[in-house]
Amino acid sequence: MSLLRAEGLSKEFGGVRAIEALxxxxxxxxxxxxxxxxxxxxxxxLNLLTGIYRPSAGRMWxxxxxxxxxxxxxxxxxxxxxxxxNLQIFFNMSALExxxxxxxxxxxxxxxxxxxxxxxxxxxxxxxxDRAAELLAFVGLAAYERSxxxxxxxxxxxxxxxARALAxxxxxxxxxxxxxxxxxxxxxxxxxxPPEARVRRGMVQVPEGRQVFGPLSxxxxxxxxxxxxxxxxxxxxxxxxxxxxxxxxERRAQPAGTLSGGQQQxxxxxxxxxxxxxxxxxxxxxMGLAPRLVAGIFACIQALRDADLALLxxxxxxxxxxAIADRGYVLETGSIVLAGxxxxxxxxEGVRTAYLGL
Amino acid sequence: MLERLASSRNAGLAALAAVVALxxxxxxxxxxxxxxxxxxxxxIVCVGLNLLIGYAGQISLGHAGFFGLGAYxxxxxxxxxxxxxxxxxxxxxxxxxxxxxxxGRPILRLRGHYLAMATLGMGVIxxxxxxxxxxxxxxxxxxxxxxxxxxxxxxTGERLWYWVVGVLLVLAxxxxxxxxxxxxxxxxxxxxxSEVAAEVGGIDSARHKVRVFVISAVYAAVAGxxxxxxxxxxxPAKVTFFHSIELVTMVVFGGMASTFGAVVGAAVLxxxxxxxxxxxxxxxxxxxxxxxxxxxxMPKGLVxxLAALAAxxxxxx
Amino acid sequence: xxxxxxxxxxxxxxxxxIYALVxxxxxxxxxxxxxxxxxxxxxxxxxxxxxxxxxxxxxxLPAAIAAAVLLAALLGLALERFAVEPARGASVVTLIIITxxxxxxxxxxxxxxxxxxxHPLKPFSGEAPIQIGGAxxxxxxxxxxxxxxxxxxxxxxxxxxxxxGKALLATSHNRLAAQLVGxxxxxxxxxxxxxxxxxGAVAGILIAPITFTSWDVGxxxxxxxxxxxxxxxxxSGPGAVVGGLALGIIEAMGAGYLSSAYKDALAFVxxxxxxxxxxxxxxxxxxxxxx
Numbered sequence: 001m002s003l004l005r006a007e008g009l010s011k012e013f014g015g016v017r018a019i020e021a022l023x024x025x026x027x028x029x030x031x032x033x034x035x036x037x038x039x040x041x042x043x044x045x046l047n048l049l050t051g052i053y054r055p056s057a058g059r060m061w062x063x064x065x066x067x068x069x070x071x072x073x074x075x076x077x078x079x080x081x082x083x084x085x086n087l088q089i090f091f092n093m094s095a096l097e098x099x100x101x102x103x104x105x106x107x108x109x110x111x112x113x114x115x116x117x118x119x120x121x122x123x124x125x126x127x128x129x130d131r132a133a134e135l136l137a138f139v140g141l142a143a144y145e146r147s148x149x150x151x152x153x154x155x156x157x158x159x160x161x162x163a164r165a166l167a168x169x170x171x172x173x174x175x176x177x178x179x180x181x182x183x184x185x186x187x188x189x190x191x192x193x194p195p196e197a198r199v200r201r202g203m204v205q206v207p208e209g210r211q212v213f214g215p216l217s218x219x220x221x222x223x224x225x226x227x228x229x230x231x232x233x234x235x236x237x238x239x240x241x242x243x244x245x246x247x248x249x250e251r252r253a254q255p256a257g258t259l260s261g262g263q264q265q266x267x268x269x270x271x272x273x274x275x276x277x278x279x280x281x282x283x284x285x286x287m288g289l290a291p292r293l294v295a296g297i298f299a300c301i302q303a304l305r306d307a308d309l310a311l312l313x314x315x316x317x318x319x320x321x322x323a324i325a326d327r328g329y330v331l332e333t334g335s336i337v338l339a340g341x342x343x344x345x346x347x348x349e350g351v352r353t354a355y356l357g358l
Numbered sequence: 359m360l361e362r363l364a365s366s367r368n369a370g371l372a373a374l375a376a377v378v379a380l381x382x383x384x385x386x387x388x389x390x391x392x393x394x395x396x397x398x399x400x401x402i403v404c405v406g407l408n409l410l411i412g413y414a415g416q417i418s419l420g421h422a423g424f425f426g427l428g429a430y431x432x433x434x435x436x437x438x439x440x441x442x443x444x445x446x447x448x449x450x451x452x453x454x455x456x457x458x459x460x461x462g463r464p465i466l467r468l469r470g471h472y473l474a475m476a477t478l479g480m481g482v483i484x485x486x487x488x489x490x491x492x493x494x495x496x497x498x499x500x501x502x503x504x505x506x507x508x509x510x511x512x513x514t515g516e517r518l519w520y521w522v523v524g525v526l527l528v529l530a531x532x533x534x535x536x537x538x539x540x541x542x543x544x545x546x547x548x549x550x551x552s553e554v555a556a557e558v559g560g561i562d563s564a565r566h567k568v569r570v571f572v573i574s575a576v577y578a579a580v581a582g583x584x585x586x587x588x589x590x591x592x593x594p595a596k597v598t599f600f601h602s603i604e605l606v607t608m609v610v611f612g613g614m615a616s617t618f619g620a621v622v623g624a625a626v627l628x629x630x631x632x633x634x635x636x637x638x639x640x641x642x643x644x645x646x647x648x649x650x651x652x653x654x655x656m657p658k659g660l661v662x663x664l665a666a667l668a669a670x671x672x673x674x675x
Numbered sequence: 676x677x678x679x680x681x682x683x684x685x686x687x688x689x690x691x692x693i694y695a696l697v698x699x700x701x702x703x704x705x706x707x708x709x710x711x712x713x714x715x716x717x718x719x720x721x722x723x724x725x726x727x728x729x730x731x732x733x734x735x736l737p738a739a740i741a742a743a744v745l746l747a748a749l750l751g752l753a754l755e756r757f758a759v760e761p762a763r764g765a766s767v768v769t770l771i772i773i774t775x776x777x778x779x780x781x782x783x784x785x786x787x788x789x790x791x792x793x794h795p796l797k798p799f800s801g802e803a804p805i806q807i808g809g810a811x812x813x814x815x816x817x818x819x820x821x822x823x824x825x826x827x828x829x830x831x832x833x834x835x836x837x838x839x840g841k842a843l844l845a846t847s848h849n850r851l852a853a854q855l856v857g858x859x860x861x862x863x864x865x866x867x868x869x870x871x872x873x874x875g876a877v878a879g880i881l882i883a884p885i886t887f888t889s890w891d892v893g894x895x896x897x898x899x900x901x902x903x904x905x906x907x908x909x910x911s912g913p914g915a916v917v918g919g920l921a922l923g924i925i926e927a928m929g930a931g932y933l934s935s936a937y938k939d940a941l942a943f944v945x946x947x948x949x950x951x952x953x954x955x956x957x958x959x960x961x962x963x964x965x966x
Contacts, residue, residue, distance in 0.1 A: 090551030642783025649776025
């Protein structure tokens with residue numbers, strides 16, 4: 001007998017059909033994957049399967065018993081557990097308490113016993129917290145047992161939700177985008193890392209609009225770029241930057257705010273290079289610059305690439321950007337619509353019409 | 359983890375018991391005892407109300423109604439029908455619990471402002487009924503209440519009542535803390551953290567909300583009965599919208615989701631008007647200003663804000 | 676139509692018009708900021724009390740009225756600027772307590788600046804009752820109904836035909852889009868609070884000759900205005916008017932035919948009934964929530 005069966009499942013929101021006549025079966029002991037782009041209805045389906053939405057049509061059975069109604073806690077009692085795409089962690093509790101809360105269905109506790117804190121309740125609480133600790137270890141969060149949920153990193157919270165869902169001992173576990181929303185840099189999850197942590201790991205940004213420290217001198221701007229590094233290394237890097245940008249060397253004592261646009265761009269790049277990045281992120285480096293200067297900037301970027309630095313370039317100047325890109329992605333309303341090598345994208349009809357004005 | 363929870367809880371209870379036991383050394387005359395008793399009674403209501411507002415994340419602007427029903431229930435049964443006071447207290451409390459149960463389900467389906475207004479409406483209706491049915495309640499002038507008797511002995515006098523209220527306050531706090539640390543309390547906090555995740559984890563949010571609503575109503579009703587017997591008198595002034603607001607302000611000022619915060623809030627905001635008797639005319643202005651400033655600058659309440667400051671001070675190198 | 680019924684109807688319409696004005700104030704603020712302003716009733720009080728006070732100090736009635744409305748509007752601006760704005764983004768409980776605190780503060784100030792006594796205001800055009808079909812109508816009632824009608828017409832002109840009014844409506848529908856077209860949400864909030872306060876003051880001035888005014892007259896009027904707004908649909912202008920008139924008539928009929936002692940409770944029973952069974956009110960927007 002199948003674990004979950006759905007027949008003709010549909011959901012409508014005020015005339016918009018989010019889900020239309022779905023039929024499927026999930027067997028016990030299997031992994032059933034549902035894939036699709038944003039807006040395809042995946043989360044709506046999960047909401048139907050956990051009783052958060054009532055279906056407009058169709059029926060569902062769990063282990064042969066019909067699932068009906070509109071009470072998520074009854075669906076949970078039947079044996080369905082889930083995690084959420086947008087974290088629904090209990091931020092007012094610790095990690096352990098989150099998982100213990102997940103065990104609610106397995107805690108029989110009368111009101112009187114709760115109010116009087118009977119020895120039997122105390123034993124049950126200990127058993128519950130032991131089981132919760134086991135689950136935390138199972139998902140690799142043993143170190144966070146006593147942490148407040150609000151202090152935990154994003155990746156850990158994703159796993160905490162899984163531990164919490166497992167605590168109810170569900171027959172069917174629904175995972176909504178468990179791996180989504182992660183940023184991994186050199187194998188490390190930096191999704192929730194603050195900026196200074198990312199700089200330390202080697203991700204450095206040259207911001208849009210340069211954002212130099214106007215009242216400070218060029219050399220001070222550069223030195224601040226190496227804020228997180230030692231003094232000796234900083235001096236060596238300074239020489240390298242001056243070699244790359246002679247204009248900056250000439251004006252090293254000048255206040256950064258008095259530099260021209262092109263020079264400020266060089267300063268911003270130099271400042272970022274002072275941090276010895278492994279990945280340099282450039283945000284609109286050519287913005288507001290005369291064509292001759294733009295060429296200079298892009299030559300610089302190429303030189304850096306040739307010196308084995310990885311660069312992520314965000315640019316409106318599609319032609320110049322794609323000309324030097326090894327790989328390019330076209331973003332439209334938040335989704336990647338096109339990907340390919342720089343040459344491929346330059347030759348693409350759509351790109352040519354939309355971005356190159358041809 | 360549980361050991362740490364347990365020890366901080368026990369430490370807090372012990373501290374409260376110590377304060378209750380030692381405070382009489384500072385109370386020089388009956389007037390001060392009277393204030394202490396008022397603080398204790400308000401604190402009992404606030405501990406219950408805090409379960410609803412701070413832990414479960416709901417709101418009630420009508421809890422003076424439950425307080426009043428407890429008070430008038432006891433008053434009417436003892437004064438007009440000659441019931442023994444303890445039986446009257448139990449009966450009145452039971453009646454309030456049943457009312458809260460009946461009205462809780464539809465009311466707690468509402469959220470935010472609508473929940474606030476519905477509880478407000480409930481409280482005002484109760485106060486109007488009490489003020490209007492003067493055959494039973496004595497109307498706007500109130501009615502007198504015979505003293506509380508324990509095994510035939512009448513409890514009168516501030517000093518005796520201080521101990522009654524003090525012991526009951528410690529008991530009330532103990533019960534509340536037990537509830538919070540139990541699976542029921544966890545379910546409540548889960549509801550507050552994320553209602554949908556709690557539901558999906560098997561927690562029947564409607565049932566838990568109603569349950570904590572009833573418990574907080576019971577706390578208020580018991581305190582009301584005791585207040586009526588202590589004062590020997592009860593008027594509708596104790597059942598007004600303003601009294602409900604005072605109670606909510608005590609909880610919010612002292613600290614939401616902090617049982618001891620509720621006690622502190624009750625203590626500060628009960629004694630403040632007394633301290634301001636000299637400036638009686640300014641009482642409303644000061645009260646209103648306190649409410650606004652607290653919410654603007656210290657939205658978590660006094661005790662949690664101080665606790666956070668202390669934690670930060672302890673962490674800085 | 677029996678004379679008694681007509682009498683109740685006219686009384687109900689009169690007080691209903693007042694409720695409508697107060698309800699409009701609630702709805703305007705709610706639309707702009709999603710805050711229920713518990714201090715709305717206090718603007719009603721300020722309108723009446725200030726007019727009385729200035730009148731007693733020798734000001735001619737029109738000047739006193741104008742000054743009172745202006746004072747209320749300024750208080751509304753102050754409330755937004757010093758109480759609501761700093762708490763932007765706070766939880767519902769926090770905002771409720773802030774506006775309740777403001778209402779207590781205003782009442783306290785009223786007792787200090789004025790006093791705790793009940794004050795009459797002279798009716799605008801005499802006290803000789805008018806006979807209509809066996810029922811008597813006070814001339815002041817005509818003022819109430821007339822001015823309310825004019826105010827409602829002005830408001831529909833304001834919201835329907837002026838750019839500022841449309842900006843307020845736009846902000847209530849989609850705050851982000853409003854900001855992106857350059858509407859200053861801060862200014863919209865200030866206008867909303869000032870306007871609502873002025874409406875409340877007008878209501879207080881109109882009703883003062885009939886029911887007298889005092890430092891705490893705002894509490895009940897505010898709560899009943901709120902009940903009217905909920906009944907008609909919170910956030911709906913026409914709903915506020917319909918709700919106000921309906922509440923006034925229900926109250927008058929209830930007091931006349933059922934029990935006058937429980938007249939005040941009716942409004943709250945209505946709040947509960949509407950919230951339980953018909954939360955979007957008579958004319959409110961039914962929202963289809965997408966979770």
